[in-house]
Amino acid sequence: MIGRLSLDEQLAALKSVLSRNEVLVEVLNRTAGLGLPGWYLTAGCLFQSVWNVATDRHPTSGIKDYDVFCFDNHDLSWEAKDAVIKAADDAFAGLPAEVEARNEARVHLWYEQKFGVACPPHACTEATIDSFAATACRLGVRLEPDERWRVYTPHGLAADVFNLVVRPNPVLAPREVYETKTARWRQQWPELTVLDWPSEATTLTPAST
Template sequence: MPPGRERPGFLARNKLKILERTATLNLPHWYLTAGCLFQTVWNVVTDRPPTHAIKDYDVFYFDATDLSWEAEDAAIRAGREAFSDLPADVEIRNEARVHLWYEQKFGVPCPPHDSVESATDSFASTTCCLGVRLEPDGQWRVYAPHGLTEVFNLVVRPNPVLAPRAVYENKAERWRREWPDLRVLEWPG
């Protein structure tokens, strides 16, 4: 699905107001992304509470003008304050900096991203390639390059663009424990 401006009803069931609060942080080109989105869908589809088993809420932004840890840390601290009263762990990361630490954490190099979308496109599963943000006019922008059909049909598909196979398999195993109805597809041979 190309970027859109529709209001995704599935996400509205998660009442934590993270989109609204993130919009007040003035982060450049940001999205709420990955697990908290598709897991909310899985929870709604499988008739679980909307926040069931959501480990954290990832907010990605893109600022290539300052790649320092200090600048990213300032955004993280501002987020900590904005979300301090919520029963959720909200992680804010500058995707322009990922190439600086990715290889040390995951064992493979990561070329520099040129946007939050390019970072999102490299997640270990196509299911994860999903982002939503609240625009200044109050509309929601949805980024879903692989569409939403498989997300709503509980299909987990590998995305061997960047992340190692072990990352995909570990995530899929954890997800299957929480949502046993998932159909997890094998990593390509």
């Protein structure tokens, strides 16, 4: 069982599983060449690849897009944002998937308008990952210059990601976001165990970065 493996063994298992998604590996390789500050490939493409392998589906099944997050708080202009998007569009051209690259230093500029709750400025990409609506989402991977995989996983892997558990993380995203996402995920992966949003949301302490 994954939960009985050491942390090093869990990380090795994660790399082995994610490597079966050839699109994901290609996104990692191409993103590494962009030189984006503090970047991670994150969110659905990671834990959904695990879900697919665990349930004997094709590794890319049901994955809407591949999210690349970076962090640059030196220039929050539209022009800088568009430059990142254009560079990503060029880098990922020809891949059989939608890849979105976004500067997470800008989240506080648009989050309230989209989701109805204020978001304080994030200090790093990891802080954005900490605030995802479900704990299984709190996962990021990038390639270091020496081609070593760097994995950010403040909630760990065994409890939720490998066990197909979706647990709410009520630190920022509203309940409606969590329930909308989990409804869609249940349709694609009925094997999931989806936990209810707490009746009185309690704040979880983000991991230090």
